[in-house]
Amino acid sequence: METAAIQLKNLTKTFGSVVANDKVNLEIRHGEILALLGENGSGKTTLMNMLSGIYYPDGGEIFVNGKEVIIDSPSDAFDLGIGMIHQHFKLVEVLTAAENMVLGIKEKGRLNIKAIGEKMRAICEQYGFNIDPDKKIYDMSVSEKQTVEIVKMLYRGAEILILDEPTAVLTPQETEKLFAVLRNMRKDGKAVVIITHKLNEVMELSDRVSVLRKGVHVGDLITAETNPQELTNLMVGRSITLNIERTQCENPVKRLEIRNLSCVNDDGVTVLDNINFDAFGGEVLGIAGISGCGQKELLEGIAGLQKVSGSIIFYPVDGSEPQNINGKSPMDIIKHGISLSFVPEDRLGMGLIGNMDLADNMMLRSYNKGKLPFVDKKTPAELAEKVVDELEVVTPGINVPVRNLSGGNVQKILVGREIASQPTVLMSAYAVRGLDINTSYTIYNLMNEQKKRGAAVIYVGEDLDVLVELCDRILVLCGGKVSGIVDGRTTSKEEVGLLMTSHGGKKGGY
Amino acid sequence: MDTFLNFVVASVLAATPLLFGTLGEILTEKSGHLNLGVEGMMFMGGVAGLAGTYYYEQAISEPNKFVAAFIGVFCAFLCAMFGALIYSFLTITLRANQNVTGLALTTFGTGFGNFFGEILGTAAGGYVSVGTVIKAAFDEGIPVLKDIPIIGKLLFGYNFMVYAAVALAILLSWFLSKTKTGLNLRAVGESPATADAAGIPVTLYKYVATCIGGGICGLGGLYIVMNSANGTGGVWVHNSISGYGWLAVAIVIFATWNPIKAIVCSLVIGSLSILPYYYPISFIPSAIYEIFPYLATVAVLIMIIFRKKKNNLPPASLGLAYFREER
Ligand SMILES: Nc1ncnc2c1ncn2[C@@H]1O[C@H](COP(=O)(O)OP(=O)(O)OP(=O)(O)O)[C@@H](O)[C@H]1O
Numbered sequence: 033m034e035t036a037a038i039q040l041k042n043l044t045k046t047f048g049s050v051v052a053n054d055k056v057n058l059e060i061r062h063g064e065i066l067a068l069l070g071e072n073g074s075g076k077t078t079l080m081n082m083l084s085g086i087y088y089p090d091g092g093e094i095f096v097n098g099k100e101v102i103i104d105s106p107s108d109a110f111d112l113g114i115g116m117i118h119q120h121f122k123l124v125e126v127l128t129a130a131e132n133m134v135l136g137i138k139e140k141g142r143l144n145i146k147a148i149g150e151k152m153r154a155i156c157e158q159y160g161f162n163i164d165p166d167k168k169i170y171d172m173s174v175s176e177k178q179t180v181e182i183v184k185m186l187y188r189g190a191e192i193l194i195l196d197e198p199t200a201v202l203t204p205q206e207t208e209k210l211f212a213v214l215r216n217m218r219k220d221g222k223a224v225v226i227i228t229h230k231l232n233e234v235m236e237l238s239d240r241v242s243v244l245r246k247g248v249h250v251g252d253l254i255t256a257e258t259n260p261q262e263l264t265n266l267m268v269g270r271s272i273t274l275n276i277e278r279t280q281c282e283n284p285v286k287r288l289e290i291r292n293l294s295c296v297n298d299d300g301v302t303v304l305d306n307i308n309f310d311a312f313g314g315e316v317l318g319i320a321g322i323s324g325c326g327q328k329e330l331l332e333g334i335a336g337l338q339k340v341s342g343s344i345i346f347y348p349v350d351g352s353e354p355q356n357i358n359g360k361s362p363m364d365i366i367k368h369g370i371s372l373s374f375v376p377e378d379r380l381g382m383g384l385i386g387n388m389d390l391a392d393n394m395m396l397r398s399y400n401k402g403k404l405p406f407v408d409k410k411t412p413a414e415l416a417e418k419v420v421d422e423l424e425v426v427t428p429g430i431n432v433p434v435r436n437l438s439g440g441n442v443q444k445i446l447v448g449r450e451i452a453s454q455p456t457v458l459m460s461a462y463a464v465r466g467l468d469i470n471t472s473y474t475i476y477n478l479m480n481e482q483k484k485r486g487a488a489v490i491y492v493g494e495d496l497d498v499l500v501e502l503c504d505r506i507l508v509l510c511g512g513k514v515s516g517i518v519d520g521r522t523t524s525k526e527e528v529g530l531l532m533t534s535h536g537g538k539k540g541g542y
Numbered sequence: 543m544d545t546f547l548n549f550v551v552a553s554v555l556a557a558t559p560l561l562f563g564t565l566g567e568i569l570t571e572k573s574g575h576l577n578l579g580v581e582g583m584m585f586m587g588g589v590a591g592l593a594g595t596y597y598y599e600q601a602i603s604e605p606n607k608f609v610a611a612f613i614g615v616f617c618a619f620l621c622a623m624f625g626a627l628i629y630s631f632l633t634i635t636l637r638a639n640q641n642v643t644g645l646a647l648t649t650f651g652t653g654f655g656n657f658f659g660e661i662l663g664t665a666a667g668g669y670v671s672v673g674t675v676i677k678a679a680f681d682e683g684i685p686v687l688k689d690i691p692i693i694g695k696l697l698f699g700y701n702f703m704v705y706a707a708v709a710l711a712i713l714l715s716w717f718l719s720k721t722k723t724g725l726n727l728r729a730v731g732e733s734p735a736t737a738d739a740a741g742i743p744v745t746l747y748k749y750v751a752t753c754i755g756g757g758i759c760g761l762g763g764l765y766i767v768m769n770s771a772n773g774t775g776g777v778w779v780h781n782s783i784s785g786y787g788w789l790a791v792a793i794v795i796f797a798t799w800n801p802i803k804a805i806v807c808s809l810v811i812g813s814l815s816i817l818p819y820y821y822p823i824s825f826i827p828s829a830i831y832e833i834f835p836y837l838a839t840v841a842v843l844i845m846i847i848f849r850k851k852k853n854n855l856p857p858a859s860l861g862l863a864y865f866r867e868e869r
């Protein structure tokens with residue numbers, strides 16, 4: 033047998049009391065795509081960071097092409113031909129795409145931005161990407177940034193490639209292009225490792241799958257010989273069923289009536305154009321659309337965080353007079369029981385404060401409750417315990433700063449907090465972005481519970497399969513306009529997909 | 543006309559130490575470190591430069607002004623760099639709070655300068671002063687050219703450090719925008735995690751930038767001590783730096799971290815600081831004059847905020863410690 037590109041033996045890494053990786057053995061081979069799978073916080077990023085030189089292992093050995101190596105810094109990793117695309121962007125915002133390409137490259141010679149731009153264009157042309165080398169990173173959309181990361185990796189070249197959730201913010205088309213690139217690399221004999229939570233991507237792309245559970249390596253499987261259910265069971269450690277239970281809507285009551293909602297953003301672009309719809313208590317209203325079609329502005333408009341025109345009529349639960357809440361302060365709107373949990377595309381900075389611990393973050397919602405001038409610390413702490421428990425948040429305790437949790441676990445805290453406030457209207461955007469499959473389903477079921485409780489749930493999602501399974505009605509946005517409202521029970525993924533790209537389409541009722 | 547000419551010349555002379563301080567601090571801040579010890583490092587540079595030239599003069603019967611100038615620059619740079627090295631060790635390796643460490647360096651440097659300045663004086667029997675040859679080295683303009691009427695005085699009449707400061711500004715600007723090393727340094731200051739992941743030796747860059755930046759600040763101190771435009775040259779005057787270092791820290795913001803703009807900005811602030819001597823307005827007390835430079839800085843800060851241009855912002859990780867394994 034030929035020697036593996038990378039062989040890990042008993043690799044261990046701890047952070048304080050957290051054992052992120054416990055004696056992991058892993059093999060990465062040339063000419064093969066390996067998918068690394070595991071729940072949030074199972075230590076995937078940590079393991080790969082030890083290969084790229086970001087973390088230094090506490091124990092164990094790393095062999096590259098059969099030789100034992102010590103990877104002390106990212107520059108050691110480069111010298112060994114290991115390249116990594118990180119979970120969070122590693123780009124300098126104030127520099128251009130071209131300037132970002134050459135950071136840290138040890139070539140001799142003058143800095144020649146023009147030549148770098150040319151080389152970048154050639155790469156883009158070859159693989160079908162579209163990036164302007166002279167554009168500053170801060171002017172780019174999230175998916176453009178991700179593309180820059182991919183081009184950077186191609187530009188720098190690497191024998192062993194590691195991609196940490198590269199597809200989380202890409203559109204399906206961009207994902208396809210990336211996969212084509214990766215298949216090409218496999219053909220060239222390179223070794224590729226990809227981390228993703230999307231099982232269909234694992235099945236489509238990879239040759240082998242390695243699964244981590246709570247820091248322990250629990251198995252290697254040949255992709256062709258396995259299926260999503262088996263993978264999920266291995267990941268979670270017990271047999272679970274993945275289905276969304278959609279109950280009938282029981283006497284829906286109107287909660288929100290949106291009429292003629294429009295929004296012009298800071299740059300003078302119309303991002304919402306005459307939006308009309310109703311949301312009912314006891315119903316899940318899905319919102320579909322290509323990202324950046326006005327989803328963010330719509331939800332923020334309702335939450336009072338974004339200036340919009342038109343009317344947002346709220347029907348209170350106690351049956352009192354409906355009122356227009358457009359123009360009210362976010363604080364007033366929260367008092368009405370309208371809550372928003374928005375997970376932005378970069379997933380950081382999302383309504384949580386990184387340096388504060390779990391309990392204190394819970395308090396951000398409730399700090400002004402009660403009459404005394406003192407804050408109540410006990411209730412938030414209990415709430416934090418509850419969220420940790422119910423959503424299986426991986427954390428050493430409720431007194432650790434949120435920033436230390438793994439990406440997915442941070443998100444669970446946010447969504448958990450919003451749901452716990454027992455809202456009348458629960459708006460949630462991209463709640464499962466970057467979440468593992470098991471937790472995603474926990475979240476879907478939580479949404480359903482809220483629906484049963486009588487809350488009006490507005491769910492902005494990306495995964496059409498899920499939208500079609502979860503939602504009672506689906507509103508499709510296209511370029512800031514409503515291109516249709518369809519019934520979730522009778523529609524198909526294809527119909528929604530079509531509406532997402534066309535302005536005309538079938539016009540449903542409100 | 544003559545007053546104006548004198549005013550311009552005096553402005554340039556007053557601006558030069560500010561420019562040194564500003565350039566040193568720009569280089570430092572580009573690595574993501576806010577060193578508030580500029581004032582202290584100027585003190586250290588000033589006293590070391592004076593001591594170096596003084597002892598050189600004592601040791602040799604016929605001192606050469608070029609050698610003297612070199613020794614002054616060398617000693618000042620080295621001593622201020624030593625101050626910056628302490629700061630670097632504390633903030634880069636031990637990750638101490640940058641503001642506190644910088645303030646401590648100012649206190650330390652001020653004491654260091656005054657202490658050794660007094661010792662020099664006592665040892666010399668009263669007060670320390672260098673001879674005419676060495677004074678001339680830090681005062682004289684370019685021979686021949688400086689005698690051209692008006693233009694000579696305006697352009698060629700300055701001492702070598704004025705030209706060195708301007709050349710340094712241009713060099714620094716070129717370094718930051720046109721070289722790979724400069725690009726890497728900017729990346730370190732913007733996002734050390736990104737720079738690190740790209741294989742840039744972050745710690746090395748931070749040390750080198752902070753230490754060289756400190757050395758450059760020290761040249762500002764040397765200038766203040768050796769140049770006689772402010773009255774006495776080549777003499778240790780107690781508390782001679784008196785706030786120049788703090789002005790430099792403000793000018794860095796004023797100039798939006800741009801070395802070329804720093805030339806203009808230090809000239810503006812330099813001229814504001816000597817304005818009352820040339821164009822006194824009887825009803826404005828001089829204390830009010832003294833706050834003009836700071837008012838100008840505040841105005842610029844407000845402008846930056848409203849312009850929302852990301853290019854003019856401070857390095858994104860300024861003031862933050864970096865540790866690779868921390869999230
Ligand atoms: N720098 C750090 N400091 C403290 N704890 C850390 C650090 N990095 C990781 N951890 C902990 O190690 C564990 C594994 O985290 P890791 O980021 O590797 O998970 P992951 O599998 O990549 O999860 P996700 O899918 O959510 O990205 C988590 O419990 C996390 O809290």
Ligand SMILES: [Mg+2]
Nearest residue numbers: 076077119439
């Ligand atoms: Mg991860």
